[in-house]
Amino acid sequence: MNIKHFLKTFGISSKDFAKKIGISPVSLSRYINGERIPEKNIINRIFKESNGLVDANDFFLNKQNTNDISPTEIEYVEKILKNIRNGSRRDLAKAITLIESSLEKDKLLTSNLLSKIKEKKNCIRIGITGVPGVGKSTFIEAIGMYLIDKGFKVAVLAVDPSSKQSGGSILGDKTRMQNLSTNKNAYVRPSPSQGHLGGVAKKTLQSIKCVEEYGFNVIFVETMGVGQAETAVYDMVDIFLVLLLPSGGDELQGIKKGIIELADLIIVNKADGLLEKQAELTRIEYKNASQISSKTRVDINPNILTCSSIKNHGITEIWSFIKQFIHQIKQNEDFEKVRNEQKIKSLWADVSLRFSEYLEKKFKNKKKIKELVRKIENNQISSDEVGNIIYDYLTKKKFD
Secondary structure (H helix, E strand, O other), X not given: OOHHHHHHHHOOOHHHHHHHOOOOHHHHHHHHOOOOOXXXXXXXXHHHHOOOXXXXXXXXXXXXXXXXXXXXXXXXXXXXXXXXXXXXXXXXXXXXXXXXXXOHHHHHHHHHHHHOOOOOOOOEEEEEEEOOOOOHHHHHHHHHHHHHHOOOOEEEEEEEOEOOOOOOEOOOHHHHOHHHHOOOOEEEEEEEOOOOHHHOOOOHHHHHHHHHXXXXXXXXXXOOOOOOOHHHHHOOOOEEEXXXXXXXXXXXXXXXXXXXXXXXEEEEOOOOHHHHHHHHHHHHHHHHHHOOOOOOOOOOOOEEEEOEOOOOEOHHHHHHHHHHHHHHHHHOOHHHHHHHHHHHHHHHHHHHHHXXXXXXXOHHHOXXXXXXXXXXXXXXXXXXXXXXHHHHHHOOOOOO
């Protein structure tokens, strides 16, 4: 991080910072503009005062400032954002494609785009999970069309499974939600999971912000239900729904996996035909079991309802509970608290992801690291010892 970027980020004036490190504002200005390179003792003071965020490399290495994008690129981003606000679906798709890109330049453009978007607190974010075959897409289409009839604009971010080798995916949710995907007041965006965290697209939260900026006020996030993604979705939505099949006995083992602890609302789907009575029995079993489990994140008992997505039975009751839930957490001032907690979790998840990408793309290919790996393979050194060497290198502070 160069010193100019540091001062701007933390809102520190050049005059105040110069005083803290014991130099004149004129001298600091020359360092900022690259006219001069500070001496070692000054670098040490800058390093200490910036808590290690500005070090010698930011003065001595002649590297491009990766935090900068050109005026033309800024104009391009602003045009996309303007068109999104004016109702351009094409530009909404462009923005989400930009968000999902792994190119470094696209990441900078994405950061610039998202910095211009303010959070919409009048939108409802709904997470939905369940085992494959439980009818998630059918349920989302049923409740989505119901909400559109009531005047809402509905977006669906459906995370598809993808190959770890190629990153390719089936992207079949658009075909399963035919009525919703062709409705002018709905938007269905299948996104490949790219093998990230059991199926949760790594940029889903940023995509939510874009569809909210467009004007969609109810956003569904559907996971592919592989059993690992629930926590990630839970940490980006206002209410979390778990869909179950009508059954009993072993199905209650799901409670041990934390499904009750995560769910704000449990829905026994496919409650029609020969399965209608079984669905009600399942609802009762879960209702009884939930009495011994903990409450949701905002101290509200999770409800258990039945639903037939095909016949549209139970949709009204489900939406009624969702509205009541959102109203209650806003009254209790838990809504904003939870959203803020989610933003902090998202921050550290993003840092962890970026660090992981750095290790994978650049660090593992360093000559000395490859040499250490070969020593492990030849039993010349233990993996624990190499782990300590790498950790010490990555956390080393050169000017303490």
